[in-house]
Amino acid sequence: MKGWRPPAPFLLLLPAILVLAAVVIIPLILSLYSSFTPFRLTQPASLFTLIGFRNYVRILTDIEFWTAFGRTVLLLTVALNVEMLLGLGLAMLVEKATRGQRLLRTIMMFPMMFSPILVGFQFKFIFNDNIGLVNNALQSLGLTDQAIPWLIDGSLAFFAILVAEIWSSTSVFAILILAGLLAMPKEPIEAARVDGCTPWQTFRYVTWPFIMPFAYIAMTIRSLDVARAYDIVKIMTDGGPAKRTELLWTLVSRTAYADARMGLANAMAYVAILLSILFTVYFYRKLAAARTQIAAEW
Amino acid sequence: MATVSLEKLVKRYGALEVVHGIDLEVADREFIALVGPSGCGKSTTLRMIAGLEPVSGGNLKIGGRIVNDLPPRARNLAMVFQSYALYPHMTVRENMGFSLKIAGQKPEEIAPQVEEAAKTLDLTHLLDRRPSQLSGGQRQRVAMGRAIVRNPDVFLFDEPLSNLDAKLRTQMRVEIKKLHAKVQSTVIYVTHDQVEAMTLADRIVIMRDGYIEQVGTPEDVFQRPQSKFVAGFIGSPPMNLKDAEVVDGQLVFTNGDRLPLPARFKDRVTAGQKVTFGLRPDDLYPAGHGIHSGEDADVHKQDLRVILTEPLGNETLVFSDFAGAEWVGRMLNPRRLSPGETLPFCFDLSQAHLFDRESGRTLRG
Ligand SMILES: Nc1ncnc2c1ncn2[C@@H]1O[C@H](COP(=O)(O)OP(=O)(O)O)[C@@H](O)[C@H]1O
Ligand SMILES: [Mg+2]
Numbered sequence: 001m002k003g004w005r006p007p008a009p010f011l012l013l014l015p016a017i018l019v020l021a022a023v024v025i026i027p028l029i030l031s032l033y034s035s036f037t038p039f040r041l042t043q044p045a046s047l048f049t050l051i052g053f054r055n056y057v058r059i060l061t062d063i064e065f066w067t068a069f070g071r072t073v074l075l076l077t078v079a080l081n082v083e084m085l086l087g088l089g090l091a092m093l094v095e096k097a098t099r100g101q102r103l104l105r106t107i108m109m110f111p112m113m114f115s116p117i118l119v120g121f122q123f124k125f126i127f128n129d130n131i132g133l134v135n136n137a138l139q140s141l142g143l144t145d146q147a148i149p150w151l152i153d154g155s156l157a158f159f160a161i162l163v164a165e166i167w168s169s170t171s172v173f174a175i176l177i178l179a180g181l182l183a184m185p186k187e188p189i190e191a192a193r194v195d196g197c198t199p200w201q202t203f204r205y206v207t208w209p210f211i212m213p214f215a216y217i218a219m220t221i222r223s224l225d226v227a228r229a230y231d232i233v234k235i236m237t238d239g240g241p242a243k244r245t246e247l248l249w250t251l252v253s254r255t256a257y258a259d260a261r262m263g264l265a266n267a268m269a270y271v272a273i274l275l276s277i278l279f280t281v282y283f284y285r286k287l288a289a290a291r292t293q294i295a296a297e298w
Numbered sequence: 299m300a301t302v303s304l305e306k307l308v309k310r311y312g313a314l315e316v317v318h319g320i321d322l323e324v325a326d327r328e329f330i331a332l333v334g335p336s337g338c339g340k341s342t343t344l345r346m347i348a349g350l351e352p353v354s355g356g357n358l359k360i361g362g363r364i365v366n367d368l369p370p371r372a373r374n375l376a377m378v379f380q381s382y383a384l385y386p387h388m389t390v391r392e393n394m395g396f397s398l399k400i401a402g403q404k405p406e407e408i409a410p411q412v413e414e415a416a417k418t419l420d421l422t423h424l425l426d427r428r429p430s431q432l433s434g435g436q437r438q439r440v441a442m443g444r445a446i447v448r449n450p451d452v453f454l455f456d457e458p459l460s461n462l463d464a465k466l467r468t469q470m471r472v473e474i475k476k477l478h479a480k481v482q483s484t485v486i487y488v489t490h491d492q493v494e495a496m497t498l499a500d501r502i503v504i505m506r507d508g509y510i511e512q513v514g515t516p517e518d519v520f521q522r523p524q525s526k527f528v529a530g531f532i533g534s535p536p537m538n539l540k541d542a543e544v545v546d547g548q549l550v551f552t553n554g555d556r557l558p559l560p561a562r563f564k565d566r567v568t569a570g571q572k573v574t575f576g577l578r579p580d581d582l583y584p585a586g587h588g589i590h591s592g593e594d595a596d597v598h599k600q601d602l603r604v605i606l607t608e609p610l611g612n613e614t615l616v617f618s619d620f621a622g623a624e625w626v627g628r629m630l631n632p633r634r635l636s637p638g639e640t641l642p643f644c645f646d647l648s649q650a651h652l653f654d655r656e657s658g659r660t661l662r663g
Contacts, residue, residue, distance in 0.1 A: 187381050188384070188385050192396075193349070194376065195448070294386045294387045
């Protein structure tokens, strides 16, 4: 039989292409398409009505969406900065340890091993106003005699969520920065000391420029994570009380499943993804710049 | 400009003592080389002087002041590391000016000093490159430039040339010598290469296993080694060192071969004493092909069989068989020799060394 045969590379890649199409590309296109429809789960037929950019126009003029958007950016900014500082501190402490460093490294990774759902439950308990550890501790120490409504007051709840996020992910920074510290040649630090640097100047001018790329890698990874923050918030406050801790993804899921407005939710999701991409691109650029700076060979 | 004194200086890592109370006086503007085999404690000593390793015992003085507990930045030294230790994220210019910036000088004060040093070291065209864009030799020069710009009291070098190829090493050796003549600072230079030590230093400190074996000028350590170790360490190819016993005013080697006892050791040994006989290759040569050693020459002639030759052009190293071992000699104005050939050799015993076998110390007065 003669006729057209697809080229061999294409044939060889076909299985991978098929799998990718099935699990990634098709759902992606489908959800993008549905963001241009008034699709509701309760009215399947609505999937076939195109309404152009109406969903997008709607969310971009919706104060509730923008509040969640702003709150997400705030969470992202605060969490990343605090995690970075804490991670840096942790990494430098562990690097100084002469004994038991492997054990410390392992312990440092523990928070990463917990599922975010568990972390959510754990902190929900810790911050519980009646039986929570925090209030109990504060009261036993005599710092307050009232039950502080950690998860009920809007700003306190936001703070509690931040703490949970930071607890669970500081180790991402710590591990990566520690890797940087361990990979760093020791001689430039010694040269700096002989050149007259105080410990702080040594850190500022020699150590920090070297580990900066590692911090940016952590930033890139974590910016994707936090921009997708869902599980911990869902468990701890579920966006409440009265939507005062609503983040983009809790809003998306509420719109999609509680309100059953799938088309609108998908439109929100695409805007949220755009936010993630922006953060990631930003940090990735920083990373590339920092890498050329130290002439990294990776 | 400063003197450096080590007084009973000790370094311990936990229970392990690696430097055992060494004493050394380095004069102002002196060029001192620390040599010794790998692991003998040279770097550790240098790093204690730099302040990068705490001193475990004894005193360290720079310019007469005890600096045991001062951090490196309070000692006003410059150090050149084996791996160069350049700051990878800074340009050559920034690398060289870094210490001045830390010292609080203004950019317009720093620039001329950096440019001056760059000119000395022929680095001007590289000032805006980063270390990763430089060759090994260029990095080495930047490391030196960084040290010069500091205008320190003492320069410390830790095997600065050992990562360079042979040709570049010879070049840089000359550069360093010129540099010392120009800047007139005290220099402490660590190397495992005795040629570097011999060519550069005013005085050489030979270390072994955390002790100082001998301190002296290059002539001293070459001509009057205090111990078997120094004798074998200094000189290339190394001195022939063979065990013997004193019997009837003669040296009897382990296989029974004999040599006359060199005249100047006659009164310094006792019959039956176990010794090590040492003779430099320069003092063992085929008859008519040696360095004439003057009137007092105490030459012993002996027929030896040639095992192997290494022609070097202007001279040939001759490996010959005597006393059941291999001896290396140096043949000047060489002619072709073939292995297996037997010919008369001269042992210039006026230049020979004798060491007590047990203590390893020299037997000369
Ligand atoms: N940080 C350290 N901990 C334990 N032992 C060390 C340390 N640094 C060096 N030593 C030991 O001290 C001895 C001297 O080392 P060093 O001064 O580096 O020798 P070198 O003469 O080759 O420069 C060696 O036996 C080495 O193993
Ligand atoms: Mg060394």
